[in-house]
Amino acid sequence: MAIFHLFAAFLAAWLTARGAEKYMSLRAASRGFGTCPNAGLVWLHPFRTVALILAPWFPLKDQTGYYFAKFAFYAKYGSTCISSVTLSGSIPTLWIADAQAIKTVASESTIFQKDVEAYEALNIYGQNMVGTEGADWKRHRRVANPAFNDQRIRLDRDSARRKRVVEEMNTKLNTDSSLTIDATEDLVQVTLLVIASAGFGRRASWQEDSAGAPPPGHTRAFRAAVSSALARLFTRVLTPQWVWALSTRVRLPLLGPALVETRESFDALRAHMLDLISLARAWVVGGKVGAWTRALRNLVEANMTQADDVHHKKLTDDELLSNIFTFLLAGHETSAHSLSFAVAMLALYPTSNRHIRRDAQGLADGCPTPPRLRPTRNTCPSCNTRSQHSKKQSASSRPSRGSARSRTPTAPDRAPLRPGRTGDIRGATPFTVPVKQGSIVVIDILALHMNPMYWGADAAEFKPARFIDTEGYRWPRDAFFAFSGGARSCIGQRFALAESVCALAMIVRSYTVCLPDHLQGKPLEEQKRVLLRWKPGVTITPTDCVVRLRRRT
Incomplete structure (x- = not known):
C-alpha cells in the first residue's frame, strides 16, 4: 500500500509539473500580439486531418475556430484580426479577415510559407505541386x-x-x-x-x-x-x-x-x-x-x-x-x-x-x-x-x-501586419500586430467574404451584381480569395x-x-x-x- 501511495504522489507531482509547464507555455504563446484581441484556446490544430474529420461537429458554435462562424467572431471583437493559441504545441495563432493583411501574407510566400503538412492527405502516390514548398x-x-x-x-x-x-x-x-x-x-x-x-x-x-x-x-x-x-x-x-x-x-x-x-x-x-x-x-x-x-x-x-x-x-x-x-x-x-x-x-x-x-x-x-x-x-x-x-x-x-488557409511565418524579424479595428468594423482604423516566427497565420476566407467593410451589410445575401464594376464602383478584388x-x-x-x-x-x-x-x-x-x-x-x-x-x- 505504501508503494501505491508513493506512486500516486509521484504521478500527481509529475502531472502538476506538466500542467504548470503547459500553462506557462500557453501563457507565453498568448503574449506578443500587441493589442490584437485574444479569443482564447483552439483545442485542435485547425489544419490537421483529425480536425477536418470532426469539423461538422467540433469546435462548438461559441468556440474559436468554429467552421460556420463566418464573420461573427470578428464582429464580436471589433477587429479584422484576432489571436488565439492552439493547444497542441502551444502555437500562437492569428486569424485574419482583412484584405490588405491577407494580401501581404499571400504575396510574401518566402516569409509566409504554405503549411504543407496540411496537404499530406493528397500525397497518396508521392509528392505533388499542392503539397510542396520552395524549389x-x-x-x-x-x-x-x-x-x-x-x-x-x-x-x-x-x-x-x-x-x-x-x-x-x-x-x-x-x-x-x-x-x-x-x-x-x-x-x-x-x-x-x-x-x-x-x-x-x-x-x-x-x-x-x-x-x-x-x-x-x-x-x-x-x-x-x-x-x-x-x-x-x-x-x-x-x-x-x-x-x-x-x-x-x-x-x-x-x-x-x-x-x-x-x-x-x-x-x-x-x-x-x-x-x-x-x-x-x-x-x-x-x-x-x-x-x-x-x-x-x-x-x-x-x-x-x-x-x-x-x-x-x-x-x-x-x-x-x-x-x-x-x-x-x-x-x-x-x-x-x-x-x-x-x-x-x-x-x-x-x-x-x-x-x-x-x-x-x-x-x-x-x-x-x-x-x-x-x-x-x-x-x-x-x-x-x-x-x-x-x-x-x-x-x-x-x-x-475550403473556408480557410494557413501560412507559417519563417522569418524572426517579419514586419507586423496592419489589419483594422473599430467599434462596428466599418471604415476600420489600422493597428499593428506583430507576427511570431513559427506561429499559425489563418487566412479566414469565409470571414473575408462576409466582411461588411468590403461587401456591405448584406454580404451574406445572394447578390451577383456586387461583382459588376460600374462608373462609381469597382468590386474589391483583394477581398475575393x-x-x-x-x-x-x-x-x-x-x-x-x-x-x-x-x-x-x-x-x-x-x-x-x-x-x-x-x-x-x-x-x-x-x-x-x-x-x-x-x-x-x-x-x-x-x-x-x-x-x-x-x-x-
Whole structure:
C-alpha cells in the first residue's frame, strides 16, 4: 500500500509539473500580439486531418475556430484580426479577415510559407505541386503552369461533355415535364468528364462513364474508382504506415475490411491513371498530342526527360502519378461543389434564372441555336456576364476549396501586419500586430467574404451584381480569395471559372431551375438553410443540394 501511495504522489507531482509547464507555455504563446484581441484556446490544430474529420461537429458554435462562424467572431471583437493559441504545441495563432493583411501574407510566400503538412492527405502516390514548398514547388509549378494558360484550354472541344447533362436530363424527362435531381451528384460527373477530357485526353461518353462494368483489365470503372478513392481518403491518411503495411500480409480484425476496400480503391484509380500515362507516352513519342491534352503532355514529358538538375522540368514516376491524382480530384470536385451552390442559388432566386438565360441566349453570332448551342472559352466568359457573377457569388459565400488557409511565418524579424479595428468594423482604423516566427497565420476566407467593410451589410445575401464594376464602383478584388492568392493561387482558376460558367449557361438555357417540392411554400430563410447546407472537410461540400428542373418550351 505504501508503494501505491508513493506512486500516486509521484504521478500527481509529475502531472502538476506538466500542467504548470503547459500553462506557462500557453501563457507565453498568448503574449506578443500587441493589442490584437485574444479569443482564447483552439483545442485542435485547425489544419490537421483529425480536425477536418470532426469539423461538422467540433469546435462548438461559441468556440474559436468554429467552421460556420463566418464573420461573427470578428464582429464580436471589433477587429479584422484576432489571436488565439492552439493547444497542441502551444502555437500562437492569428486569424485574419482583412484584405490588405491577407494580401501581404499571400504575396510574401518566402516569409509566409504554405503549411504543407496540411496537404499530406493528397500525397497518396508521392509528392505533388499542392503539397510542396520552395524549389520542389517551383519545379512542379513550371511543369504544370503552361497547361492551364487560358489561351491554351480548349473548352469548346468539351462542350459535348457538358451537353451530355442536357441529353441525360432530357431522357429522364420523356415522361414528365420536370425532374428532381441531386445537383451535386450529376455535376460531379460532368466536371470529372471535362477535366479528364480537357486535361488528360480521356474521351469517354456520359453513358460509358455511367456504366458500372469496369473496362477490360480493370477492377472498377473510372468514375467508381475516383469516387471510392475520394470517399476513403481519410481512412488512408489516418492509417499508420506500419498498420497499412501489415494489412497487406494479414487480415486485421475490425479494420481489415475497411483497409481492404481502401487499398482496392486506390489501386483501381492508379491503374486508370497508368493507362492515361501509357497512352500519353505513345502520343508524345508519335507527336500526336494536341493542345487539349496539354496538362497530361507536360507532366509526361517532364517524367520522360533525362535532366537531373532539380531546377529542370523533371518529375519522378511517383510525382507524375501524384500530380495527376491531385489535378483530377481537386479539378473536378471543387468545381462541381461550387457549381452546385450556384444552381441552388438559381432555385432560390428565380430572377437570376431569367437574367442568366437572357445572357446565355446572346452568345456570339454563328453559334448554333439551343439546345445545340455550344459555349466556348472565347464566347462564354465574355458574354455570359450574369453566369460569371453568379458563379463568383456562390464561390464567395461557399468557397469550395475550403473556408480557410494557413501560412507559417519563417522569418524572426517579419514586419507586423496592419489589419483594422473599430467599434462596428466599418471604415476600420489600422493597428499593428506583430507576427511570431513559427506561429499559425489563418487566412479566414469565409470571414473575408462576409466582411461588411468590403461587401456591405448584406454580404451574406445572394447578390451577383456586387461583382459588376460600374462608373462609381469597382468590386474589391483583394477581398475575393476563393481561388487563393499570390504565388500559391489556384493554378486552374481560369479553367474552373470558364468551365463552370459554360456548364451553368448550358443548364439554364434548357431548364428552369426550381425549388424541390418539399421546400415549396417554405419561408426563404428555411429554404436557404436546407438547400445551401454544407459540411467542412478537404473541401466545402453541399449536403442537400436537391433541385427540380423544368424543361423550357
